[in-house]
Every structure is written in structure tokens, then in C-alpha cells.
Amino acid sequence: MKYRKLGKTGLEVSVIGVGTWQFGGEWGRAYRQDEVDAILDRAAEHGINLIDTAECYGDHVSEALIGDYLSRRDRSRWIVATKFGHHFHGFMDRTWDSSLTGVEAQLEKSLRALRTDVVDLYQFHSGSDEDFQRPELWTMLQRQKALGKVRHLGISIASKGGPLQAEQAQRAGAEVLQVVYNRLERRAERDFFPSAREHGLGILARVPLASGFLSGKYVNFKSFPANDARSTFDQDKFQRWVSEVEEIRKMEVPAGVAMSQWALAWCLKNPLVSAVIPGSRDVGQLEANADAVKLVEG
Numbered sequence: 001m002k003y004r005k006l007g008k009t010g011l012e013v014s015v016i017g018v019g020t021w022q023f024g025g026e027w028g029r030a031y032r033q034d035e036v037d038a039i040l041d042r043a044a045e046h047g048i049n050l051i052d053t054a055e056c057y058g059d060h061v062s063e064a065l066i067g068d069y070l071s072r073r074d075r076s077r078w079i080v081a082t083k084f085g086h087h088f089h090g091f092m093d094r095t096w097d098s099s100l101t102g103v104e105a106q107l108e109k110s111l112r113a114l115r116t117d118v119v120d121l122y123q124f125h126s127g128s129d130e131d132f133q134r135p136e137l138w139t140m141l142q143r144q145k146a147l148g149k150v151r152h153l154g155i156s157i158a159s160k161g162g163p164l165q166a167e168q169a170q171r172a173g174a175e176v177l178q179v180v181y182n183r184l185e186r187r188a189e190r191d192f193f194p195s196a197r198e199h200g201l202g203i204l205a206r207v208p209l210a211s212g213f214l215s216g217k218y219v220n221f222k223s224f225p226a227n228d229a230r231s232t233f234d235q236d237k238f239q240r241w242v243s244e245v246e247e248i249r250k251m252e253v254p255a256g257v258a259m260s261q262w263a264l265a266w267c268l269k270n271p272l273v274s275a276v277i278p279g280s281r282d283v284g285q286l287e288a289n290a291d292a293v294k295l296v297e298g
């Protein structure tokens with residue numbers, strides 16, 4: 001594995017992390033504990049030390065599966081990132097709550113589910129600029145840091161979010177940005193990376209495989225099953241991606257290289273990106289994603 005500094009946090013993260021929205025049960029199937037154990041054990045064997053989860057991947061379901069795992073392993077080797085801002089009600093059904101008491105309660109639930117005393121990175125989860133620009137929210141979060149419940153603060157910027165949260169991250173006390181960044185979606189380079197460079201913020205690249213499309217495997221894509229989160233995304237965009245991916249495969253991916261691995265390494269060519277956090281459906285995908293490190297320079 002290779003490791004990079006996560007901005008000024010002092011954390012050294014593996015360049016390949018584990019995205020765990022899938023564990024929450026909205027990607028076509030529920031997960032058993034032994035399946036999660038196998039994925040995370042294999043990740044650890046590869047030297048991966050970064051897990052990204054959230055309060056609303058199921059009602060703290062992904063966190064609870066991770067927490068059960070951590071309770072039986074060495075918690076201290078992992079950097080655990082989770083998020084706040086939502087209540088989960090069912091498949092792709094959430095309400096936003098960034099009230100001070102609401103977030104405090106969410107943090108307690110996350111700590112309990114993760115079976116840990118401290119969250120290493122606590123991220124504002126795709127909230128609006130209006131909700132972001134409330135100094136009292138960030139004051140309360142600083143208090144959680146002082147209490148030792150949170151180590152570092154971050155902002156997971158909404159997929160349609162503009163540059164404001166990145167520009168004001170430092171003032172809010174956030175040290176890390178989690179942004180959509182992959183070969184098909186490069187807006188982060190314009191909207192978020194300049195602030196990251198200026199303020200020394202760490203960047204986590206999420207959706208690095210463009211929801212799986214950059215694996216190149218959806219050649220005859222029609223649709224995702226109704227119980228897969230991706231069935232609720234922009235389907236026209238997916239259709240466009242199928243042909244764009246074919247073009248990229250022909251023009252940019254070297255012969256003999258797995259496109260998914262190439263796509264992860266592509267994100268990491270930018271030294272501002274500390275880590276990619278692909279979601280792995282199973283041990284096979286985790287293995288392939290971890291091996292992408294062989295294509296990463298620096």
C-alpha cells in the first residue's frame with residue numbers, strides 16, 4: 001500500500017480506502033456480518049487503513065457492521081470517517097437534521113454503532129450552503145473535538161454543491177473535503193481543488209469509479225434493479241457514460257490494464273487527492289481495488 005498525508009490533519013491514509021454505502025443495504029442486497037468481516041480483513045491485509053461510512057447508510061447499519069468488526073479487531077489501526085446530517089427512514093428516504101441537538105444525538109448514535117470512543121473524521125454530509133453557514137453548528141462540533149469524541153472535521157460536499165463550502169472550510173474548522181471526483185466527473189478540479197491547495201485541505205475522492213461505470217463492465221447497460229440506489233440516479237447521464245467509457249477505454253487505458261484499476265490510479269495522479277474511497281461489493285472487488293495501488297506513482 002501507499003500512504004499520503006490527509007491535508008494538515010497529520011493522518012496518513014492509505015491511498016485506497018473502503019467506501020461502505022453498500023453495507024447499508026441500498027445497493028441491491030443486505031450484508032451479513034461475516035461478509036463485512038471478510039471485506040475489511042482483506043482490506044487490512046492490503047494495508048488499507050481508511051473506512052468511509054455515514055449515519056444514513058441504513059439507519060446506522062453500515063456503521064454497526066463496521067463497529068462489530070472493529071470490536072473484534074485492532075481499532076487503532078483504522079482511520080474511521082463518518083458523517084452527520086440525516087435521519088434514515090427507508091430505501092433512499094432521508095430527512096435532513098443539522099439542529100445542534102439533532103447532530104449531537106447522531107454523533108452519540110454513530111459512536112455507539114461504531115463501538116468506539118472517537119470518530120477520526122466527522123463530515124458534514126452533503127448539506128446546503130445555508131445549513132453550512134451556521135457558526136453555532138461548527139462551535140458545537142469544536143466542543144465535540146474538545147470532549148475527545150471527534151478528531152477531525154470534514155465536509156462531504158453534495159454532488160451538485162458549488163465552491164462555497166470549500167472556500168469557507170478553513171474558517172469553519174474543517175480540514176478535509178470529500179468530493180465527487182473521477183475520470184468522468186472532473187468539476188472538483190475547478191470548484192474545490194483551488195481552495196484545498198490554498199488552505200492545505202485533504203481531499204477524499206468519492207465515487208471514483210463513477211458508480212461502477214468506470215469498471216467498463218456495463219457495456220449493455222439498461223437499468224439497475226429497483227432496490228439498487230443507482231436506479232434513483234440520473235439515468236440519462238448513465239446512458240451517456242456508456243459511450244464515453246468506451247471511448248476512454250480505447251483512447252486512454254493501456255492494453256492489459258483493468259479499467260477499474262486504471263480509473264482509481266487516474267484520480268491519484270493528482271497529488272492533492274489523498275485517497276480514493278471506492279465502494280466494493282465483495283472481497284473480489286476489494287482485492288482488485290487494493291491492487292490498483294500498483295499503478296499509483298509517488
Ligand SMILES: NC(=O)c1ccc[n+]([C@@H]2O[C@H](COP(=O)([O-])OP(=O)(O)OC[C@H]3O[C@@H](n4cnc5c(N)ncnc54)[C@H](OP(=O)(O)O)[C@@H]3O)[C@@H](O)[C@H]2O)c1
Pocket residue numbers: 018019020021022027052053083125126156157158159178206207208209210211212213215217260277278279280281284285286288289
Ligand atoms: N454524499 C456523500 O458523502 C457520498 C455519496 C456517495 C458516496 N459516498 C462514499 O463514497 C463511496 C464510493 O462511492 P460509490 O460506492 O457510490 O461509487 P463507486 O465507488 O464509484 O462505485 C461503486 C461500485 O463500483 C463497482 N465496483 C467497485 N469495485 C469494482 C471492481 N474492482 N470491478 C468492477 N466493479 C467494481 C461496484 O458496482 P456493482 O455493485 O454493480 O458491482 C460498486 O458497487 C461510497 O461507498 C461512500 O462511502 C459518499
